[in-house]
Amino acid sequence: MEKKKNNQPAKKSELKKEQTPKKYTNYPSIVDHSSEAQAKWAPWVRQGLWDIKGYRIVKGPAGGGTIDDSKMNLKEFMVIDRSEACLYSHSYGLVSLFFLGLLHGKLKGTKCPKCGTVYCPPRAHCWNPACKVEETKWIDMPLTGIIHTFTVQCLAAAPFEHMLPFSLGWVQVDGADTAICTMLHIPYKDMFIGQKVRMEFKPQKERKGDLMDMYAVAIPGQELPAWAVLQRDKQQLKMLDEATSATSRFIKNRYGLDNSNRGW
Amino acid sequence: MSERRVAVCGGGIFRPDIWRGENAEEGVAIAYRDMLDSMPGFDPFDIDALMMSYFSDHLNQQLCMGWIIQDYLGLHNKPGYRVEAGGSTSLDAIANAYYMIRSGLFDVILVPGWEWMSEVDTATTNMMIASAADTDWDFTVGGYYNAYYASLEVRHMQLYGETCEDLGKIAIKNHNAATHNPYAQWRMEHGKSYITLDDYWKSRLVCWPYRTLNNALISEGAACLLLAAEDRVKRYTDSPMWITGVGLGTDSMRPGDRLADFPFASFRDQAAIYPDFVKRPKTPYPEMANFGSMHVAALRAYAQAGITDPLKEIDIAELFTPYDGVELCFYEDLGFCGRGQGKDVVREGLCEYGGELPVTLSGGLTAQGHPVGATSLYQTIFLYYQLAGKMKKKYGPDALQVKGARKGLLTGHGGTACQGGVIVFERD
Numbered sequence: 147m148e149k150k151k152n153n154q155p156a157k158k159s160e161l162k163k164e165q166t167p168k169k170y171t172n173y174p175s176i177v178d179h180s181s182e183a184q185a186k187w188a189p190w191v192r193q194g195l196w197d198i199k200g201y202r203i204v205k206g207p208a209g210g211g212t213i214d215d216s217k218m219n220l221k222e223f224m225v226i227d228r229s230e231a232c233l234y235s236h237s238y239g240l241v242s243l244f245f246l247g248l249l250h251g252k253l254k255g256t257k258c259p260k261c262g263t264v265y266c267p268p269r270a271h272c273w274n275p276a277c278k279v280e281e282t283k284w285i286d287m288p289l290t291g292i293i294h295t296f297t298v299q300c301l302a303a304a305p306f307e308h309m310l311p312f313s314l315g316w317v318q319v320d321g322a323d324t325a326i327c328t329m330l331h332i333p334y335k336d337m338f339i340g341q342k343v344r345m346e347f348k349p350q351k352e353r354k355g356d357l358m359d360m361y362a363v364a365i366p367g368q369e370l371p372a373w374a375v376l377q378r379d380k381q382q383l384k385m386l387d388e389a390t391s392a393t394s395r396f397i398k399n400r401y402g403l404d405n406s407n408r409g410w
Numbered sequence: 411m412s413e414r415r416v417a418v419c420g421g422g423i424f425r426p427d428i429w430r431g432e433n434a435e436e437g438v439a440i441a442y443r444d445m446l447d448s449m450p451g452f453d454p455f456d457i458d459a460l461m462m463s464y465f466s467d468h469l470n471q472q473l474c475m476g477w478i479i480q481d482y483l484g485l486h487n488k489p490g491y492r493v494e495a496g497g498s499t500s501l502d503a504i505a506n507a508y509y510m511i512r513s514g515l516f517d518v519i520l521v522p523g524w525e526w527m528s529e530v531d532t533a534t535t536n537m538m539i540a541s542a543a544d545t546d547w548d549f550t551v552g553g554y555y556n557a558y559y560a561s562l563e564v565r566h567m568q569l570y571g572e573t574c575e576d577l578g579k580i581a582i583k584n585h586n587a588a589t590h591n592p593y594a595q596w597r598m599e600h601g602k603s604y605i606t607l608d609d610y611w612k613s614r615l616v617c618w619p620y621r622t623l624n625n626a627l628i629s630e631g632a633a634c635l636l637l638a639a640e641d642r643v644k645r646y647t648d649s650p651m652w653i654t655g656v657g658l659g660t661d662s663m664r665p666g667d668r669l670a671d672f673p674f675a676s677f678r679d680q681a682a683i684y685p686d687f688v689k690r691p692k693t694p695y696p697e698m699a700n701f702g703s704m705h706v707a708a709l710r711a712y713a714q715a716g717i718t719d720p721l722k723e724i725d726i727a728e729l730f731t732p733y734d735g736v737e738l739c740f741y742e743d744l745g746f747c748g749r750g751q752g753k754d755v756v757r758e759g760l761c762e763y764g765g766e767l768p769v770t771l772s773g774g775l776t777a778q779g780h781p782v783g784a785t786s787l788y789q790t791i792f793l794y795y796q797l798a799g800k801m802k803k804k805y806g807p808d809a810l811q812v813k814g815a816r817k818g819l820l821t822g823h824g825g826t827a828c829q830g831g832v833i834v835f836e837r838d
Contacts, residue, residue, distance in 0.1 A: 204431065206429065208432060210423070212593060263692075294666070298617065300615050302557070316561060318669065327664070339564070340687070340689060358551060
C-alpha cells in the first residue's frame with residue numbers, strides 16, 4: 147500500500163511548483179508578488195532572446211579622413227536586427243524598508259546617530275567621513291518639503307516616453323539634509339525653487355514599491371515670487387507652452403494617450 | 411617616483427557620425443592607420459601596452475570588446491586593459507596611460523578609444539546611458555541625463571541669474587566653430603553655414619532650458635592617441651605635447667545628496683555670494699548648481715602644472731560639455747572666474763575664438779560629436795595640432811588656429827560629474 151502511494155503521479159499544483167525556477171530556496175519568502183510577474187514575463191523574455199530577426203542593406207559614407215573624403219567613398223553595409231531581453235531580480239538592499247513604506251503610503255528616512263544628518267533618500271550607513279560608515283537609524287519623514295530644483299521634460303528615455311510632457315525635480319523633504327528625485331504634479335507656470343510641496347501617493351492598487359509610487363503636489367496658497375526662474379522671462383513660458391503642446395500631440399499620435407489635461 | 415616627462419606624440423581620427431557603416435574594430439583600425447600615416451618614424455613594435463577606452467557593453471551586446479580591438483590591430487601579445495568611467499572614460503584612459511609611463515614601467519602606450527551608439531534607437535540609447543545614473547533612486551523617476559543636467563542648470567540659473575540666451579550663445583559659439591572642423595558631425599549634418607540666435611530659439615526644446623542645440627550628439631566614431639616617455643618622444647614627433655598636470659576628482663553618485671556633501675564642506679568660501687532668497691543647504695558648494703569634482707580635479711592639475719591664473723595662463727581649452735550650462739558652470743569651477751560669474755564670461759566673449767581663452771573650438775560634444783570612449787581623444791588630438799601650430803595641416807584651410815598657443819586644458823567627466831578629471835598640456 148505504501149509503495150503504491152509513492153508511485154502515484156504528483157498532483158498538478160505540485161508539478162507547477164517544481165517547474166518554477168528555484169531562487170532564494172534557502173531563505174523564507176515573506177511576501178511574494180514576484181512569481182506571478184516572472185510567469186507573465188517568461189514568454190516575453192523568450193520572445194526577445196538573442197536572435198537575428200532581420201537584415202537590411204544600407205549604402206553610406208565609409209572610410210577615414212574628413213567628411214569630404216568619406217562622401218566620396220560610398221559603400222554598402224549589411225545591418226542586422228538582433229534582439230536581447232531579460233528580467234532582472236534586484237534587491238533594494240538594507241534600504242528596502244523605504245520602498246515597503248511607499249507601498250503603505252509612508253515616507254521613511256534615516257538618521258546618523260553620530261552626526262545627526264538626516265537622509266531622504268535613506269542611506270543604511272552615514273557617508274560623513276567623520277562617522278566612519280556608522281549604521282543609521284530609521285525615522286518617519288513628514289510628507290512635506292520644498293522644491294530644490296526642477297526641469298520640464300519634452301523628451302524622455304524610452305520607458306517614460308508615454309508620460310510626456312512632465313516635470314521632474316528634486317525635493318528636500320522637511321527635516322532632511324539631502325534631496326530626493328521625484329515627479330512634480332505641478333503646472334510649470336506655478337513652479338519655483340523653494341516652493342512648498344506635499345508628497346502624495348498613487349492609489350494603493352497601483353503602487354509597486356517604486357519611487358514612481360510617489361509624487362509632489364504644490365501646497366495651495368503660495369505667492370509666486372517675481373524672482374522665480376521661470377517668471378523672469380515670459381518669452382520662455384510661451385516657448386514652453388508651444389513645446390509641451392507639440393509634445394502632447396506627439397504622445398497622442400504615438401500612444402493614443404491624452405496628457406494635455408492632467409493639470410500638471 | 412620617476413621624474414621623466416610624458417608627452418602626447420600624435421593621434422588618429424575616424425570621424426564621429428550618427429551612424430558609421432564600419433564596425434568598431436574597423437573604425438579603430440582606420441583611426442590607428444591615420445595615426446601611423448602622420449608618424450612615419452613610429453614602429454608598432456614600439457608599443458609597450460594598450461589602454462582601451464570604451465564606455466558601454468550593452469549598447470553593442472559585446473563584452474570584452476577591448477580584446478577584439480587589440481587582436482584586430484595585431485597588438486595582442488601586449489599588456490592591455492580597459493578603462494570605463496562613464497563620460498570620463500576617455501580622459502581617464504589618457505590619465506592612466508600617463509601614470510603608467512610616468513611610473514617608469516612602460517615607455518610607449520597606445521590609447522584606442524571608440525563607441526558605437528546607434529545600434530538601438532535614440533530613446534533607448536538615452537535609457538542605456540542613463541543606467542549610469544543610480545537606477546534605484548534617480549533613473550527610475552522618468553529621467554535621463556538631459557533632465558538631470560537641465561535640473562542642475564535650472565538651479566544654477568536661479569542662484570546666479572544667467573538666461574537662456576546665455577546658453578544659446580554657448581551653443582552658437584560651439585556649433586559655428588565646428589563648421590571649421592572637417593571631422594565634425596555638425597558639419598556633416600548641417601554644412602558650413604553659421605547659425606544665429608534665431609536658429610537657436612527655433613531648435614526643439616528638449617528639457618527646459620535645454621534645446622537640441624545645447625545637447626551632446628549621439629555618435630559612432632573612434633580615435634587613437636600615442637603617449638610616450640621623454641626619451642622616446644623624438645623618434646615620433648618634432649612637436650610633442652607634454653602632460654604637465656593631471657588632476658582627478660569625484661562627487662556623489664546622486665546629485666540630490668550634494669546638499670550634505672561633507673568632503674566639500676571646507677569649500678564654503680565659494681559660497682560667499684550665495685543668494686538669500688533660496689534655502690541654503692547644509693553644505694553650499696557644489697550642491698546641485700556647480701561641479702565639485704571638477705573643481706578639485708582642476709586644483710590638483712593646476713598645482714602640478716604651476717598654474718595660478720588659468721584664464722590668463724591657459725591659451726586654449728577643450729572642455730567636456732555634454733550640455734551647454736555645464737560649460738558655463740565650468741568657467742566657475744575651473745577658476746576662469748568666481749562662482750556665479752560664468753554668465754559674465756559668456757557675455758564678454760572671453761571664451762570665444764579670439765577671446766582671452768578660446769574654449770571648445772573643435773565644436774566639442776554638442777557639435778564635433780560624442781562617441782564616449784573617443785570624445786576626449788578627439789579633443790586631445792585637436793589640442794595637439796593647436797599647440798603644434800599645425801591646425802591647417804590636419805583640419806584643412808578653414809581651421810581655426812589659436813596663434814602661439816603654448817598651454818592647453820582638457821577636461822572630462824562622467825555621470826552628473828560624479829567622476830571627472832583635468833589635464834594640462836604644454837608645448838616646448
